[in-house]
Amino acid sequence: MTVVQKTPFTATVLGLPRVGPRRELKRATEAYWAGKIDADQLHAVARELRTAQLTELQAAGLDSIPVGTFSYYDQVLDTALLLGALPPRVAGIADPLDRYFAAARGNAGSDLEAGVEPLEMTKWFDTNYHYLVPEIGEDTAFSLNPEKLLHEVQEALELGVSARPVVVGPITFLKLAKATGGAALDRLAELVPLYRDLLGRLAAAGVSWVQIDEPVLVTDLTADEIALVRSTYTELTAPTERPAILVATYFGHSDGALTALADTDIEGVALDFTSGTDVSDVASVPALASKLLVAGVVDGRNVWRADLDKSLATLGTLLGSAGSVAVSTSCSLLHVPYTLAVETDLDDALRSWLAFGNEKVAEVRLLATGLTEGPDAIGAELAEARAALASRQADPRLNDGQVRARLAALGPDAVKRAPAEERRVLQQDRLQLPTLPTTTIGSYPQTSAIRVARAELRKGQIDEAEYVRRMRAEVADVVALQEQLGLDVLVHGEPERNDMVQYFAEQLDGFAATELGWVQSYGTRCVRPPILFGDVTRRTPMTVEWITYAQSLTDKPVKGMLTGPVTILAWSFVRDDQPLGDSARQVALAIRDETVDLQAAGIRIIQVDEPALRELLPLREADQRAYLDWSVQSFRLATSGVSDATQVHTHLCYSEFGEVIDAIAGLDADVTSIEAARSRMEVLDDLNAAGFDLGVGPGVYDIHSPRVPSVEEITTSLRAALKAVPAERLWVNPDCGLKTRGQAEVEASLRNMVAAAAAVR
Numbered sequence: 001m002t003v004v005q006k007t008p009f010t011a012t013v014l015g016l017p018r019v020g021p022r023r024e025l026k027r028a029t030e031a032y033w034a035g036k037i038d039a040d041q042l043h044a045v046a047r048e049l050r051t052a053q054l055t056e057l058q059a060a061g062l063d064s065i066p067v068g069t070f071s072y073y074d075q076v077l078d079t080a081l082l083l084g085a086l087p088p089r090v091a092g093i094a095d096p097l098d099r100y101f102a103a104a105r106g107n108a109g110s111d112l113e114a115g116v117e118p119l120e121m122t123k124w125f126d127t128n129y130h131y132l133v134p135e136i137g138e139d140t141a142f143s144l145n146p147e148k149l150l151h152e153v154q155e156a157l158e159l160g161v162s163a164r165p166v167v168v169g170p171i172t173f174l175k176l177a178k179a180t181g182g183a184a185l186d187r188l189a190e191l192v193p194l195y196r197d198l199l200g201r202l203a204a205a206g207v208s209w210v211q212i213d214e215p216v217l218v219t220d221l222t223a224d225e226i227a228l229v230r231s232t233y234t235e236l237t238a239p240t241e242r243p244a245i246l247v248a249t250y251f252g253h254s255d256g257a258l259t260a261l262a263d264t265d266i267e268g269v270a271l272d273f274t275s276g277t278d279v280s281d282v283a284s285v286p287a288l289a290s291k292l293l294v295a296g297v298v299d300g301r302n303v304w305r306a307d308l309d310k311s312l313a314t315l316g317t318l319l320g321s322a323g324s325v326a327v328s329t330s331c332s333l334l335h336v337p338y339t340l341a342v343e344t345d346l347d348d349a350l351r352s353w354l355a356f357g358n359e360k361v362a363e364v365r366l367l368a369t370g371l372t373e374g375p376d377a378i379g380a381e382l383a384e385a386r387a388a389l390a391s392r393q394a395d396p397r398l399n400d401g402q403v404r405a406r407l408a409a410l411g412p413d414a415v416k417r418a419p420a421e422e423r424r425v426l427q428q429d430r431l432q433l434p435t436l437p438t439t440t441i442g443s444y445p446q447t448s449a450i451r452v453a454r455a456e457l458r459k460g461q462i463d464e465a466e467y468v469r470r471m472r473a474e475v476a477d478v479v480a481l482q483e484q485l486g487l488d489v490l491v492h493g494e495p496e497r498n499d500m501v502q503y504f505a506e507q508l509d510g511f512a513a514t515e516l517g518w519v520q521s522y523g524t525r526c527v528r529p530p531i532l533f534g535d536v537t538r539r540t541p542m543t544v545e546w547i548t549y550a551q552s553l554t555d556k557p558v559k560g561m562l563t564g565p566v567t568i569l570a571w572s573f574v575r576d577d578q579p580l581g582d583s584a585r586q587v588a589l590a591i592r593d594e595t596v597d598l599q600a601a602g603i604r605i606i607q608v609d610e611p612a613l614r615e616l617l618p619l620r621e622a623d624q625r626a627y628l629d630w631s632v633q634s635f636r637l638a639t640s641g642v643s644d645a646t647q648v649h650t651h652l653c654y655s656e657f658g659e660v661i662d663a664i665a666g667l668d669a670d671v672t673s674i675e676a677a678r679s680r681m682e683v684l685d686d687l688n689a690a691g692f693d694l695g696v697g698p699g700v701y702d703i704h705s706p707r708v709p710s711v712e713e714i715t716t717s718l719r720a721a722l723k724a725v726p727a728e729r730l731w732v733n734p735d736c737g738l739k740t741r742g743q744a745e746v747e748a749s750l751r752n753m754v755a756a757a758a759a760v761r
């Protein structure tokens with residue numbers, strides 16, 4: 001019999017980033033895809049990254065280190081593989097790595113074989129990380145494939161690391177999956193034996209603790225689901241030959257589920273004290289008195305330095321309610337950059353307020369020492385952290401009297417425009433658009449000329465003036481193309497924007513950019529979210545020159561193109577010293593100033609994109625109303641500064657509106673473009689049912705695919721739309737921006753779109 005040590009540990013993190021501090025894994029993976037390196041070379045890069053990371057964490061003094069959160073693409077896909085639940089359509093691909101990547105990103109196929117569609121991708125809870133949605137069919141026969149995890153565990157144990165394997169738990173896995181032929185959770189009974197088997201294998205490998213991630217426990221669960229939590233973990237803990245089990249929840253409080261969990265024989269639970277869990281939640285669950293509580297007091301998904309005094313106080317209180325307490329980050333470090341040490345452009349004050357991955361590990365270690373040895377043992381560090389916090393609170397950039405006074409002075413009229421019908425008449429009078437006006441969402445293909453210019457600017461090979469000259473040439477091309485295609489409302493094409501949020505953040509005071517602060521968004525795609533640290537002001541107009549230049553080239557109206565406050569916040573690291581709604585109002589005011597300037601410069605239509613409106617929706621229903629209120633109000637603040645004759649558009653990147661449908665009407669935008677090509681216009685019925693009666697542009701073709709839609713197809717789409725929406729409210733557009741598409745397909749697709757609109761008129 002394997003003797004398993006279940007001694008509690010004291011300092012850990014819940015998971016690790018994997019792209020590499022310099023995106024080494026991204027580069028190697030893309031090289032593998034391009035056929036430039038082979039699988040062995042890719043594995044070698046991965047092994048080197050893991051080894052370096054484990055060694056570093058051990059040296060930093062963590063006494064339990066997560067293993068298995070490494071992934072070549074996504075941890076949920078890895079779990080599907082672990083449980084034998086890859087979709088049948090990839091089963092025929094012989095090479096295991098290629099099979100895995102085919103599930104992740106599809107493959108193009110060959111002359112002999114049709115290509116494979118990838119799994120669908122969606123947001124991991126309320127983060128900006130995207131996971132692949134497992135597909136569970138009636139004939140999915142689950143089976144355990146623990147090789148990857150066992151391999152990584154072995155590797156860590158050989159390094160002498162006290163490895164704590166991490167797996168996504170069965171309830172979370174199934175709740176995130178898409179099942180056909182019944183509810184996914186109905187399949188739970190098939191998974192439990194596999195997890196038990198896995199636990200046995202890990203015990204045999206010499207592992208003393210296993211972390212089972214069940215973040216879905218922080219969402220609203222039914223009583224039946226909570227009962228499943230109880231029965232599942234009762235069954236998983238029944239065998240004696242198993243490691244100690246730590247169930248980890250994060251991104252919120254796990255209320256009802258926590259009691260059920262604690263009633264089982266699991267040895268530990270990880271809770272997130274940075275977003276919703278409170279010390280009193282723990283005190284009210286007596287069963288925790290015999291368990292290890294892994295206290296996520298260091299925020300794992302934002303970049304601020306911890307308030308060590310406050311954390312120590314929390315930890316001290318928790319000691320009274322739990323068997324033992326370990327210090328941890330609130331969630332995996334996947335969501336923050338690797339280290340602050342490589343950033344050279346941040347000013348000293350700002351730098352002192354921040355903590356990225358490595359710095360968070362150091363905070364965890366310090367707090368663990370402070371907890372066991374008393375605060376005096378970390379006196380110098382506490383003093384330094386206090387000084388940093390005090391400097392942050394006192395910094396004038398966090399408290400711009402002018403912005404605050406302007407916001408305070410705004411009355412209810414600041415978010416109101418005339419009734420929609422009055423606006424429609426005024427706007428139509430001025431714009432003289434045909435029925436079924438055609439337009440696009442904003443961006444045009446990011447051509448290689450654009451990419452070359454950006455790279456040359458970065459390397460200092462061309463100056464800013466030359467860069468602007470080249471981008472203006474791109475704008476001129478895009479305007480000429482749209483004229484030639486016969487579109488009714490034109491755009492400038494956004495060549496000057498790489499990432500739209502970064503673009504605005506760079507021009508607004510209160511935001512800072514990092515050089516190497518990469519965070520995985522999905523697969524090999526990484527983003528560098530701006531850091532919103534202070535009050536927001538717009539120094540000078542941000543887009544007016546670009547838009548007016550485009551407008552100078554045509555008589556047709558050119559849309560001003562802005563990003564909305566909610567989206568700017570959703571894709572940034574945000575302030576934690578004031579409510580998000582307050583930050584949103586500040587960003588909204590800056591955008592509002594921009595709309596007013598655009599209007600003054602003669603721009604008649606302004607689009608404010610809010611693709612992230614739904615994404616920031618709180619996980620718990622109880623919190624959603626308040627969010628929708630401030631998010632809608634901030635959009636209206638951003639868009640109500642213009643005259644009623646200026647037409648306001650917005651763009652939302654999805655069609656499953658669900659909880660946000662009323663909010664969309666609440667935005668009161670004159671025209672809303674949405675994704676609909678893939679959902680066959682059903683979305684229009686949903687909008688009608690919610691009483692929406694403004695202009696709407698349901699995307700008439702899917703830009704996520706390179707396929708060129710035929711005139712007939714688009715005509716059919718439009719006719720379907722006309723059944724739900726009267727012609728005077730209907731717009732004709734693709735369902736999202738065109739920046740990722742090729743030039744030739746875009747021209748062909750838009751030509752067909754314009755022809756279809758003409759035919760239906």
Ligand code: GLN
Pocket residue numbers: 441442443494500561609611651652653736737738739
């Ligand atoms: N205007 C943006 C574009 O066309 C909108 C992007 C988005 O919806 N994510 O690219």
Ligand code: ZN
Pocket residue numbers: 441611651652653654735736737
């Ligand atoms: Zn979109």
